[in-house]
Structure formats: structure tokens, C-alpha cells
Amino acid sequence: MAHRARLLIIAAALLGVAALASSASAAGLLLPRDGSIPPLALKHHRVTIDVRDGTAVTNIEQVYVNSTSRILEATYIFPVPDDAVVMDFRLMINGKMQKGEVLEKERANQIYDDIVRRMRDPGIIDWIGKNLFQARIFPIPANGEQKITIQYTQVLPFLDGTYKLSYPLKTTQGTAQTLEDLTLTARISSHVPIKTVYSPSHRISVARPNENEAVIGFEGDKVVLDQDFTMYFGVSKKxxxxxxxxxxxxxxxxxxxMMAAPKAVFDTDEIQGKAITFVLDTSGSMTGVKLEQAKKALTWCLDHLGDDDRFNVVRFSSDVEGFEKGLVAASKANVEAAKRFVDGFEAAGGTAIDDALTAALTAKVGQDTHLVLFLTDGRPTVGETEPKAILERAAKANGNRARVFALGIGDDINTHLLDALADGNGGTSAYVKPGEDMDTQIAALYNQIAFPVLTDIQLDISKVKTYAVLPSKLSDIFRGGQLLIIGRYRGDGDALIRLTGKMTGSERRFDFEETFPAKRDDNAFIASLWAHRQVGFLLDQIRLNGETQALKDEVVQLAKKYGIVTPYTSYLVVDESALTVPRPIGPRPPGLVPRPTVVPRRPMPEESRAPAGGFSYDDDEADGAAVRTATAPKKDAYKAESGAGAVDAAKTVRRLKDKERSESEVSAVRRASGRVFSFRAGRGWVDNDASGTEDIAIAPYSAAWTKLAAELPALKAALGLGELVTIKVGSLTLVIRAGGLTTLDAKTIARIKAGTR
Incomplete structure (x- = not known):
């Protein structure tokens, strides 16, 4: 009974926070003049950004919902983006131009102070120190909607050939989401050809109509607004x-x-023809839907061969049969004959993986890049069946340095064999779980590798010491693709980066002069991306070669520092609303209905959900907060070669090794202001380097709190973690807690800046 009562108390407390947090909107707030009414909820948020040679014009459409039965007057607040010189700012309300004003930081901070005291929201801290646009809006219809359209022009920051485009999306409290859609479209044009396009924050689509234009898109329904949109794009004439x-x-x-990418448009003679061998398992276990989907996908691939390509199809079960004895031209007659060959496949017999690989890898290819697309749903059962021997024989047979792309179907496969086969031969591996669409994944994989542009890539960096560079073996670059290289460096200064490879059969060299700085505070997401990829690399070594104490220790060290879920670590996943002390927000006007759908439990990043990422969550309850324990596949799954657990482990490792985005952390570990914080019962977020002593305590939401953020902006991310935070500053330990200082004098500020007791 007591347990049930405690759950009801927790639910009521979280609902109180949800009513406030759900209303907070990204890139602006619509605050009713009546302080008892929370900010209005955001229905949809649509953004169009037109960038021309580094100057961006941003158009925003937001629709807010007034859930009260009263006509409201409100103030619209919009924090002006960082790293931007705003040239113009226009506000349209219901189709009419309205007056507003841009306030400089000093006046803006006074307004932010008022908002902080009203909302008691640590997320507001990020706005302090920014310029502010505000406008009065009246009337907002009762039980109705208010549409706001904003336009502003800014000059994007540009450094070493790379532009950075940022758009504020992160909400206060970090837990709100749109009632409907979030849509963002960026159209980029540049007189210098666009090469690289990369977003560490969101999964974007990129269309390249020509060398000088790119269209970037992101769209989602009921999107959690927990991080700003960030995108980099590079320009080069090479x-x-x-x-x-x-x-x-x-x-x-x-x-x-590093981001490396080829130009978007090629002449016909600039795309080298490829030699590709399709190898398909037709053993008895492929009977039914699996074989039909595979045949359909293979037929699609054959229809999309290029005029300069050469190809072959190899079928294997207990025996091995080729469409032809060797590679043939992708003529219409040959393609049609190959499709008839594929159509006649039947599922029967065992799985002769070794013989099939030998047949594919010993093909005579000449100067063309040879790609092998290898599909199987089983373990080797015919001929050589020992994985180590199969890998050794494949390496010996692959004198032409073919790239092997392995696709495992179902759970009854040897994941260690397929992963080692692909990684050791310049390709990648992927897996199709039971019930997933195989034909779609095969077609997607073929599209990625259909047009090789730069192959046999080597990277050399002089004058700066680099280490722990990932991937350790650089993959080929294909048309429309991009190579991401991430690592660590010592030393600083100007460096020469040389990228070499083969393009249309000829050796090419590309030199770039870049600067590795002695200090750079922004782009902290790179550290997290590197750590995730390094953990993926280490786990792969453990899977394929066995566990050693050194490998295990490094995995645990990185996992603890960056909050990464591994077989050796698991973390409490704490609801964001449970990390802020709930409090009443004043009497609720009649008709103001909380929208529980706006703030559900904080969703986990896509790659962290079982079974796709191999993670699972166990519901629990601790310290009055709703929590879950995030766990990776068990260590036994990493040791196993086959089975559902082994496939999940293989997919988890692949996602870590290929991680490109800085999704929000899923555990009670956060990185903020260059520090690592752990959530501890009764103490909130604690800097891992902080001692148990308390030198200075500061009350959250007080004048001292906002002044600290304004005077030391590098601490804003840490202050925004919540109402109970311990921060190490030099030899000082600052504690944000109730009962702390409400004002700061110049002497105390100087002491904090000096970081001395």
C-alpha cells in the first residue's frame, strides 16, 4: 500500500513539472502576461533556411495553442542565435507585420532574470548572455491558436573552408516536444562547390542537384526538442x-x-566502371519468403548495373554454380540472361561458404574495383567449416583486393565470421533480423556502393601527432557518400593533410592545409563520438579475438567517463522530470488542460532501443525518481558466434563503430562544460572531479545564479543540469542548491573566476 501511495505521489509531482515543461517552446517562448498561466504549448514548428555564400535567411513558422477559455495577451521571446551577426529581424502575426525590438545582452539579461524567477527552469540558463527579440502579442483567442512567423538574416561563422549553421531547438527542461511536426529545410547555394555536409545532432537527408547546391531536410512527428540543430558544410574547388x-x-x-567527400556531379568518364559479383546462399534454410525476397532484390540490382560495369552471379548451397565462368559485361542480353538464372534458384542443400568465397574472390578483374556482395542465412556446413581457416583461405584468394560486403540473414549465422570477413577485406557487414524486409536492405546496400569514386585511400597528417584514429582502415568513397575520420591529436599548429587514392584507375593526391589548435572550447560532441567509436572498436576486438584485461579496462574507463552502455557497464536511465524539484506554478485558470502527451517519459535514442541497437531497459524505482536500467547484450552474447544475442551484439558494435550523431545521453552520466557529472541520490548532478567539501553554495534561479552564468558563460551547460549541481572550478567546489547565496559581490565573483579557495 505504501509502495502504491509513493507511486501516486511521484506521478503527481511529475505531472506538475510536465504541465510547465510541456509548454516551453524551442527557439522562443510565448509567455502570457498573467503569471499564473504557463507558456503556451507549441503545436508545430517549421523552419526554412536559405543559405547563399555564407549568408542565411531563416524563416520560422510556429503555431501555439491557448488551452484556456480566456483571450490572452502575451509576450513573445526569441533568443537570437549565437555565432551570428543578425542583419534583420521581422515578425509576422496572422499575416500582419508587427513591431518588435532586439535587446542587447544587458537589457536581455534583465528579462531573462524575470523569466527564470517565474518559470524556475534551469534550461533558461543557456539563454543568458544572448541578445533577445521580444514583441507583444494580443489578442490570442480563447481555446484557439496563435500563428507566428519570423524572419532573420545572419552571417554564418566560417573557419578553414567550413561553415557552421546552428538553429536553436533545445527547449527549457529538455523534455518538451511538438504536438505535431517539426520540419526543417535548408537550401544551400555557394559559388565555391559544396563538398561535405554533416550534422552531429540530427539524422538529415541530403540532396545534391549540382555542384553548387544542396538541399538538407529533417522532419519528424512529436519530436523531442532536447538539442539544437547543428550542421557543418564544407566548400572546395578540388x-x-x-x-x-x-x-x-x-x-x-x-x-x-575530418569529413572527406567527392564532388556531386561527374562526367560519364569520371565514374569508373566496377566489377561486382553477387553471391547468394540457396541452401535449404533459405526456402520460402527469404529466397523470394533475395531473388527480387538481386533482380533489382542487376537492372541497375552501369553500362561500363562487369558482373557475375554465384549461387551456392552444397555446391557452387556461377552464371558465367568469369565476369561479363553488363549488356542488356547478359543482364536478362542473369535474371533468368536467378529466377530459377531453388532452396536445397547445405552451406558451402568457403567454396563460394573462393569462386568469387579468384575472378580476374583487371584494373576495375571488385565488389563482392555476399548473402547468407547460415553457418558453414559443407567443405571447410572452420571459420579461422575460411578467413585465411579468403585472404589468400583475394589477390585482387576485392571489397567484401556481407549481409547476414536471420539469427542462425556466424556473426564473427561475417564481421571478420568484411572488415578484413575492405567492406562492411550488416544483418537482417527475422521479419525485416530483406529486399529493401539489399537494394539500399547496393545503392551505397554502386559508384566507387576514390578507392585504396591513404591518409597522412604531418607536423601534428595523431593517434587512436578511427576507422583504422579507411573505406572507399562512393558517389554521394562521405568518409568520416575521427581521432585524437597531440601538439598544435598548422598541418599538411594528404589524402591519396585511385580515381578512374589513376593515382590521385589531394593536399589540404589545416590548423590543429592548442585550445578550442566548442565542438565538444567530437569527444563523445570518438569515445563511442573507440568502445565499438574495442568491443569488436573482444568479440573476434577474445577478452584481455587491457581491452576490458579501456572499455570500462571510457564507458564510465562518457556514460556508454556496454556488456561491462549499465546505467540508470533517469526521467528528466525527476531531476528537477517540482513546485506549483500558481492557480490554474479554468479550461487550462495539461497535455500529458506533450511530455511522456524521455524517449531513448533510436540506436539504444532493443532489439535494433541490442540494448534493453528494466523498469525500476529508486530515490523517489522513475528510473530504468539500460543494459547492453550480455557478455555471453559477445562470445557467441550465432544466435539472436550474437546478432544483437554484432549490430550494437556496428552502431557504435559507425556513430555519427551526438544523441542525448541515456544514462545518469552527463558531459557539460567540459566536465563529467554523475547523478547521485540526494546530491543531484556531481562533478566527478569534485571533492566532498562545499566552498560556495548558490541558490538556483537567484540573482547570484544568473550573474554567475553571465560572468562565466563556460559554466552555463553545467548550471543548466538542474537545481542540485556540484561543480569543480579550479580548487573550488561550487554547489547549486536551495539555501545558497542569492547575490554575488565582486569579490566572490573574482574568487570563483580565479578558482581558488
Whole structure:
């Protein structure tokens, strides 16, 4: 009974926070003049950004919902984006131009102080120190909607050939979401050809109509607004462009992220023809839907071969049969004959993986890049069946350095064999779980590798010491693709980066001059991306070669520092609403209905949900907060070669190794202001480097709290973690808690800045 009562108390407390947090909108607030009414909820948020040679014109459409039975007057607040010189700012309300004003930081901070005291929301801290646009809006119809359209022009920051485009989406409390859609479209045009396009924050689509234009899109329904939209795009006149982004905190080696991409448009003679061998398992276990889907996908691939391509199809079960003895031209007659060959496949017999690989890898290919697309749903049962021997024989047979792309179907496969086969031969591996559409995944994989542009890539960086560079073996670059290289560096200064490879059979060299700085505070996401990829690399070594104490220790060290779920670590996943002390927000006017659908339990990042990412969550309850324990596949799954657990482990490792986005952390570990914080019962977020002593305590939402953010903006991310935070500043330990200082004098500010007791 007591347990049930406690759950009801928790639910009521969380609902109180939800009523406030659900109303907070990204990139602006619509605050009723009546302080007892929370900010209005955001129905939809649509953004169009037109960028021409580094100047961006942003058009925003937001629709807010007034759930009260009263006509409201409100103030619209919009924080002006960082790193931008705003040239113009216009506000349209219901189709009419309205007056507003842009306030400089000093006046804006006074308004932010008022908002902080009214909303008691740590997320507001990020706005302090920014310019502010505000406008009065009246009337807002009762039980109705208010449409606001904003336009502003800004000059994008540009460094070493790379533009950075940011748009504020992160909401206060970090838990709100749109009632309907969030849609963002960016149209980029540049007189210097566009090469690289990358977003560390969102999964974007990129269309390249020509060399000088790109269209970027993101769309989602009921999107959780927990991080700002960030995108980088690089420009270069070279056939292959390379751009560098760095992050280097004080006292540590730096982190770097390189993006390499070819031009978007090629003449016919600039795309080298490829040699491709399709290898398909037709053993008895492929009977039924699996074989029909595979045949359909293979037929689609044959229809999309290029005029200059050569190909072959190899079928294997207990025996091996080729469409032809060797590679043949992709003529219409040959393609039609191959499709008839595929149509006649029947599922029967065992699985002769070794013989099939030998047949594919010993083909005579000449100067063309040879790609092998290998599909199987089973383990080797005919001929050589020992995985180690199969890998050795494949390496010996692959004198032409063919790229092997392995696709495992179902759970009864040897994941260790397929992963090692692909990684050791310049390709990648992927897996189709039971019930997933195989034909779609095969077609998607073929599309990615259909047009090789730069192959046999080598990277050399001079004058700066780099290490722990991932991937350790660089993959080929295909048309429409992009190569991300991430690593650490020591030293600083100007460096020569040389990228070499083969393009249309000829050796090519591309030189780039870039700077590795001694200190750089922004782009902290690179450290997290590197850590995730490094953990993926280490787990792969453990899977394929066995566990050693050194590998295990490094995995645990990185997992603890960055809050990464691994077989050796699990973390409490804490609802964001449980991390802020709930409090009443004043009497609720009649007709103001909370929208529980706006703030559900904080969703986990897509790649962290079982079974796709191999993670699972166990519901629990601790310290009065709703929590879940996030766990990776068990260690036994990493040791196993076959089975559902082994496939989940393989997919988890692949996602870590290929991680490109800085999704919000899923555990009670956060990185903020260059520090690592852990959530501890009764103490809130605690800097892992902080001692148990308390030197200065500051009350959240007080004048001291906002002044600290304004004077030390580098601490804003840490202050925004919540109402109970411990931060190490030099030798000082700051504690944000109730009962702390409400004002700060100049002497105390100077002491904090100096970081001395």
C-alpha cells in the first residue's frame, strides 16, 4: 500500500513539472502576461533556411495553442542565435507585420532574470548572455491558436573552408516536444562547390542537384526538442574536399573530426566502371519468403548495373554454380540472361561458404574495383567449416583486393565470421533480423556502393601527432557518400593533410592545409563520438579475438567517463522530470488542460532501443525518481558466434563503430562544460572531479545564479543540469542548491573566476 501511495505521489509531482515543461517552446517562448498561466504549448514548428555564400535567411513558422477559455495577451521571446551577426529581424502575426525590438545582452539579461524567477527552469540558463527579440502579442483567442512567423538574416561563422549553421531547438527542461511536426529545410547555394555536409545532432537527408547546391531536410512527428540543430558544410574547388573540425579542452590532447567527400556531379568518364559479383546462399534454410525476397532484390540490382560495369552471379548451397565462368559485361542480353538464372534458384542443400568465397574472390578483374556482395542465412556446413581457416583461405584468394560486403540473414549465422570477413577485406557487414524486409536492405546496400569514386585511400597528417584514429582502415568513397575520420591529436599548429587514392584507375593526391589548435572550447560532441567509436572498436576486438584485461579496462574507463552502455557497464536511465524539484506554478485558470502527451517519459535514442541497437531497459524505482536500467547484450552474447544475442551484439558494435550523431545521453552520466557529472541520490548532478567539501553554495534561479552564468558563460551547460549541481572550478567546489547565496559581490565573483579557495 505504501509502495502504491509513493507511486501516486511521484506521478503527481511529475505531472506538475510536465504541465510547465510541456509548454516551453524551442527557439522562443510565448509567455502570457498573467503569471499564473504557463507558456503556451507549441503545436508545430517549421523552419526554412536559405543559405547563399555564407549568408542565411531563416524563416520560422510556429503555431501555439491557448488551452484556456480566456483571450490572452502575451509576450513573445526569441533568443537570437549565437555565432551570428543578425542583419534583420521581422515578425509576422496572422499575416500582419508587427513591431518588435532586439535587446542587447544587458537589457536581455534583465528579462531573462524575470523569466527564470517565474518559470524556475534551469534550461533558461543557456539563454543568458544572448541578445533577445521580444514583441507583444494580443489578442490570442480563447481555446484557439496563435500563428507566428519570423524572419532573420545572419552571417554564418566560417573557419578553414567550413561553415557552421546552428538553429536553436533545445527547449527549457529538455523534455518538451511538438504536438505535431517539426520540419526543417535548408537550401544551400555557394559559388565555391559544396563538398561535405554533416550534422552531429540530427539524422538529415541530403540532396545534391549540382555542384553548387544542396538541399538538407529533417522532419519528424512529436519530436523531442532536447538539442539544437547543428550542421557543418564544407566548400572546395578540388574534386575531393576535406574539412576539419576540432575540440581541445584545457590540459588534454585534442579531438578531431575530418569529413572527406567527392564532388556531386561527374562526367560519364569520371565514374569508373566496377566489377561486382553477387553471391547468394540457396541452401535449404533459405526456402520460402527469404529466397523470394533475395531473388527480387538481386533482380533489382542487376537492372541497375552501369553500362561500363562487369558482373557475375554465384549461387551456392552444397555446391557452387556461377552464371558465367568469369565476369561479363553488363549488356542488356547478359543482364536478362542473369535474371533468368536467378529466377530459377531453388532452396536445397547445405552451406558451402568457403567454396563460394573462393569462386568469387579468384575472378580476374583487371584494373576495375571488385565488389563482392555476399548473402547468407547460415553457418558453414559443407567443405571447410572452420571459420579461422575460411578467413585465411579468403585472404589468400583475394589477390585482387576485392571489397567484401556481407549481409547476414536471420539469427542462425556466424556473426564473427561475417564481421571478420568484411572488415578484413575492405567492406562492411550488416544483418537482417527475422521479419525485416530483406529486399529493401539489399537494394539500399547496393545503392551505397554502386559508384566507387576514390578507392585504396591513404591518409597522412604531418607536423601534428595523431593517434587512436578511427576507422583504422579507411573505406572507399562512393558517389554521394562521405568518409568520416575521427581521432585524437597531440601538439598544435598548422598541418599538411594528404589524402591519396585511385580515381578512374589513376593515382590521385589531394593536399589540404589545416590548423590543429592548442585550445578550442566548442565542438565538444567530437569527444563523445570518438569515445563511442573507440568502445565499438574495442568491443569488436573482444568479440573476434577474445577478452584481455587491457581491452576490458579501456572499455570500462571510457564507458564510465562518457556514460556508454556496454556488456561491462549499465546505467540508470533517469526521467528528466525527476531531476528537477517540482513546485506549483500558481492557480490554474479554468479550461487550462495539461497535455500529458506533450511530455511522456524521455524517449531513448533510436540506436539504444532493443532489439535494433541490442540494448534493453528494466523498469525500476529508486530515490523517489522513475528510473530504468539500460543494459547492453550480455557478455555471453559477445562470445557467441550465432544466435539472436550474437546478432544483437554484432549490430550494437556496428552502431557504435559507425556513430555519427551526438544523441542525448541515456544514462545518469552527463558531459557539460567540459566536465563529467554523475547523478547521485540526494546530491543531484556531481562533478566527478569534485571533492566532498562545499566552498560556495548558490541558490538556483537567484540573482547570484544568473550573474554567475553571465560572468562565466563556460559554466552555463553545467548550471543548466538542474537545481542540485556540484561543480569543480579550479580548487573550488561550487554547489547549486536551495539555501545558497542569492547575490554575488565582486569579490566572490573574482574568487570563483580565479578558482581558488
Amino acid at each position: 574534386d575531393v574536399g576535406l574539412n576539419l573540425i576540432t575540440y581541445r579542452p584545457d590540459g588534454e590532447p585534442g579531438y578531431f573530426l
